[in-house]
Amino acid sequence: MTPPKSQVRDLAIFGGVPAFSSELHVGRPNIGDREALFKRINDLLDRKRLTNDGPFLYEFEQRICASTGVKHCVAVCNATVGLEILAKAIGLSGEVILPSFTFVATAHALRWHGITPVFCDIDPTTHNIDPQRVEELITSRTTGIIGVHLWGRPCEIQKLEEIARRHNLKLLLDAAHAFACSHKGQMIGGFGNAEVFSFHAIKFVNAFEGGAVVTNNDELAAKLRLMRNFGFAGLDTVTSLGTNGKMSEPSAAMGLTSLESLNGFIETNRRNYHLYKQQLVTSPGISLLRYQEDEKCNYQYVVLEIDEAVAGIGRDMLDEILWAENVLSRRYFYPGCHLMEPYRKEAPEARVRLPQTERLAKVVLCLPTGSAIGSTEITAICGLIEFIVKHAEAIRERWSMKPVFRHPLRTASSLESHI
Numbered sequence: 001m002t003p004p005k006s007q008v009r010d011l012a013i014f015g016g017v018p019a020f021s022s023e024l025h026v027g028r029p030n031i032g033d034r035e036a037l038f039k040r041i042n043d044l045l046d047r048k049r050l051t052n053d054g055p056f057l058y059e060f061e062q063r064i065c066a067s068t069g070v071k072h073c074v075a076v077c078n079a080t081v082g083l084e085i086l087a088k089a090i091g092l093s094g095e096v097i098l099p100s101f102t103f104v105a106t107a108h109a110l111r112w113h114g115i116t117p118v119f120c121d122i123d124p125t126t127h128n129i130d131p132q133r134v135e136e137l138i139t140s141r142t143t144g145i146i147g148v149h150l151w152g153r154p155c156e157i158q159k160l161e162e163i164a165r166r167h168n169l170k171l172l173l174d175a176a177h178a179f180a181c182s183h184k185g186q187m188i189g190g191f192g193n194a195e196v197f198s199f200h201a202i203k204f205v206n207a208f209e210g211g212a213v214v215t216n217n218d219e220l221a222a223k224l225r226l227m228r229n230f231g232f233a234g235l236d237t238v239t240s241l242g243t244n245g246k247m248s249e250p251s252a253a254m255g256l257t258s259l260e261s262l263n264g265f266i267e268t269n270r271r272n273y274h275l276y277k278q279q280l281v282t283s284p285g286i287s288l289l290r291y292q293e294d295e296k297c298n299y300q301y302v303v304l305e306i307d308e309a310v311a312g313i314g315r316d317m318l319d320e321i322l323w324a325e326n327v328l329s330r331r332y333f334y335p336g337c338h339l340m341e342p343y344r345k346e347a348p349e350a351r352v353r354l355p356q357t358e359r360l361a362k363v364v365l366c367l368p369t370g371s372a373i374g375s376t377e378i379t380a381i382c383g384l385i386e387f388i389v390k391h392a393e394a395i396r397e398r399w400s401m402k403p404v405f406r407h408p409l410r411t412a413s414s415l416e417s418h419i
């Protein structure tokens with residue numbers, strides 16, 4: 001790490017030495033005990049049981065049930081396939097209402113099966129789907145609602161449940177971010193008709209790639225199990241349409257190993273979050289998204305909102321400056337699903353009803369956290385942000401004279417010119 005900047009020209013974007021000599025990423029995997037993983041991998045090789053409902057899968061599913069208090073866990077190869085199988089199993093068709101401010105998989109999982117995602121605006125304070133707007137979008141073709149617990153913060157579950165009940169709709173919850181989080185004291189997993197977790201490498205708990213559909217509904221769980229495995233009910237008996245959504249034994253082994261370190265992951269994330277929270281207060285116009293600390297949280301995301309009018313600098317400029325310093329911040333979930341294809345072309349009118357989504361997508365920035373980051377890095381990142389905000393005016397003046405900065409990961413986006 002280089003010493004703190006004293007002048008604007010010390011910023012790497014203007015030719016100075018980057019604050020960090022190696023890159024700091026958002027979403028570096030949380031990795032548990034290697035020896036425990038290696039032992040499990042040895043075991044599964046010895047057993048010659050690589051996939052197809054093996055003992056690690058069984059154990060992983062049991063652990064998820066125990067930690068969420070949900071009756072059934074159907075582990076799958078990833079959350080996207082989990083959402084797809086769930087949409088089929090529960091009979092979604094026609095239109096389904098969901099937020100646009102989410103990872104594109106929430107929408108793609110529907111559209112892949114010919115279901116039309118109808119994007120709903122969000123509540124700007126929670127970043128989650130706004131139940132008041134949901135009701136306006138219900139038509140005779142609507143069959144369900146998908147709420148997303150963005151950043152691990154539960155969406156307004158009770159209100160959505162009430163709307164779903166009144167209109168006879170299914171309620172699914174994309175809980176990809178929310179494993180080990182609670183809502184009104186109850187663990188996420190048991191709400192709606194079913195919830196879906198992701199155990200992708202960059203999620204809080206990882207199984208390399210993986211996911212799970214959790215539900216208290218016996219019949220639905222049985223259907224999901226069949227669909228996950230081509231509809232096989234016995235060796236030569238296929239009783240329904242299905243796909244290959246199975247979680248392999250090495251994934252389950254990694255999942256189990258991650259679960260064993262869960263408390264450590266939470267502790268690290270929580271400590272990082274509080275360090276950011278303490279140190280970012282000195283930067284006006286930069287606000288940190290808060291977690292509800294009387295609930296269980298996994299603190300997996302450090303989410304900023306940049307108020308350009310106060311900070312003197314916009315989100316995109318800040319993002320670019322940080323990248324030059326080797327702090328690879330991320331603009332999740334920019335620009336919103338409704339501005340990605342095929343949705344942008346198919347439903348251009350969505351923009352009009354999503355003002356909060358469009359505003360928020362332009363001001364949110366996620367910073368690195370997790371076990372790859374410690375107090376030294378966080379102090380330096382916060383110092384950097386404070387310096388940038390303090391010198392915002394001088395930076396803006398100098399902006400047009402800076403050399404072109406192009407990180408290999410940042411390719412020019414044809415989309416941006418349309419927004």
Ligand SMILES: *Cc1c(COP(=O)(O)O)cnc(C)c1O
Nearest residue numbers: 078079080103105176198200211
């Ligand atoms: C990561 C993510 C998914 C997809 O999860 P995979 O396991 O990678 O398929 C779905 N929804 C949201 C909100 C996500 O962040």
